[in-house]
Amino acid sequence: GAGNVVTVEVDGAVAQRARSALRASGAPVRVVHGDGFRKFPEGAPYDRIVVTCGLRSLPFAWVRQARPGAVIVAPWGTHYSNADAISRLVVAEDGRSASGAFAGPVEFMKLRSQRLPPVEHRAYVPDTVAVGEETASAVTEEAFTGGRFGAGRFALGLRVPACVNVVAEKRDGARPVWFYGLTDRSWACAMFRDGDTARVWQSGPRRLWDEAEAALAWWEKRGRPGHERFGLALTEAGQSAWLDDPADSWEV
Template identity: 75%
Template sequence: MSTEAHEERPGRTGLGRALMAAGVLSRDWAPAFAAVPRSAFLPELIWPYDMDAGRSVAVSLRKDPDAWARYADADVPVVTQWDDGRHTGTEPGQVPTSSASMPSVVFRMLRDLDVRPGDRVLEIGTGTGWNAALLAHRLGAANVVTVEVDGAVADAARRALDAFGLPVRVVHGDGARGFPGGAPYDRVIATCGLRSVPYAWVEQCRPGGRIVVPWGTHYGNGDAVARLVVSRDGRSASGAFTGPVEFMKLRAQRLPPVVHSAYVTGSVADGEESATSLPEEEITGERFGVRRFAVGLRVPDCLCVVAEKRDGARPVWWYGLTDRSWACVMFRDGDTARVWQAGPRRLWDEVAAAHRWWEERGRPGHERFGLTVTPEGQRVWLDDPADSWPV
């Protein structure tokens, strides 16, 4: 979001108008937006993302209530926990582990969920409780169950929901297991990024029900919202992606740290050397760009790390996640990019082939890709679920 857009949203009224104009806040969700403010579910100390500074900043309700209210009513993500609760102090921690998502993302996913009166909804990832409260306002608190893996986060959300008069059932547990005690559900929604959709969610959603989840590959941190429909026999769920997002990952599916020295034990020059004419901007891509998403679908079990540019040079690294294969491209301004790769897989060759594949198919956007989940695993596809491949 641009600085200008941020300045045009001084409060909830302005935010609501902006969300309506952008088409993410549909008319059927407008009453819930008006009745359930995000501010009612935020703690006193928050770390909203400051668009001007390009980072999260600490804001205290007690010390600066005007700034706190301004961020609460802005279309920015707000971190509410760092480092799984081990963080102390006011400065941002190392890794954000719970947050209140951007309102535009929240209402886009709720729109995709397409709830109807009387629907029962299972939410995975309670966070602050705001998303569950919006669902409860629309469907009734008795029709919403939300699961949160972090006990302290679950307790805080439960208190906030009760205080607001929407006593949703908050379950402290592993969301990957769902909550069979409340099944079957008409809708399932996850507010955490996934690398694999738990089949338990398909089993707990009725035939014809809908599952809305942020999903992606380990290639990058970005996700895309998958809108899946459970088959008539209840054995699978399939559907297309609706657009890019980025969420904190389901804790059970976080990627462990990749240690560079475990891959490159000597000099990068020890790898097989070649060159590439692919431009730097096409490899690095936009943060939420479809190219990186598509390449990740074609290069499984691989992490791509784009380093900072210094003195006109930028290395991009790829690490195999099932072996010690690696690849590196060094981009230098005004020079041909050099490539090195080593290990059982030729990761650069796979990446280059994936770029060609995407180009040859007309540079498809997120909405042309889809995901199918079955008892045997998950598969992705382009345009036709019958033409799919495993991920």
């Protein structure tokens, strides 16, 4: 019943409005003004944990505060883009992990503590792209950018870690796509132009375009899998992603 439900809200004004609305509806839900990332031990153990903000890293505290067999549902993605998906994790019987496949794509407001500051372009490229190494690529704009809720960018985010991808607006038949490294000042830019081969510039210890191109080839070789073929696992040591087989996972 509603008396066993706890909702946690970080914004005090929103929490107060929630209390008023719930009181008016006659639902005895407990509203806590606090950080939901830490969960709320006082109400544990929980059968269901439903998260309504986008995450980049799931806290193991949620597994600790859930019953074996409990379900944790949360929007999740990488810093690569806003192309998130709904993760549905089931807590293991021994309570030491939670895992499950993704559902469909989604976009949520990000958890405040996990939002990245805007990329300072000039900190990466103070002059022009001409300072980078120039190559060409046969990858097409459509294959790389895909639709807003397509699985491609989500998959690339799983395979190109610690990177922010920015797809600029298209002007006069040209669209630049940028890559910024989060652990150093590596950067790349792919310029897609209608009717022409893409030009690429990249610089830094990492070759970010090469990584992205390889990730795209990996995704296409496996039949361009949708969100539902990917999964996420959470343990005290961290989180890992997998495609089709949970035993074949990698750290994310």
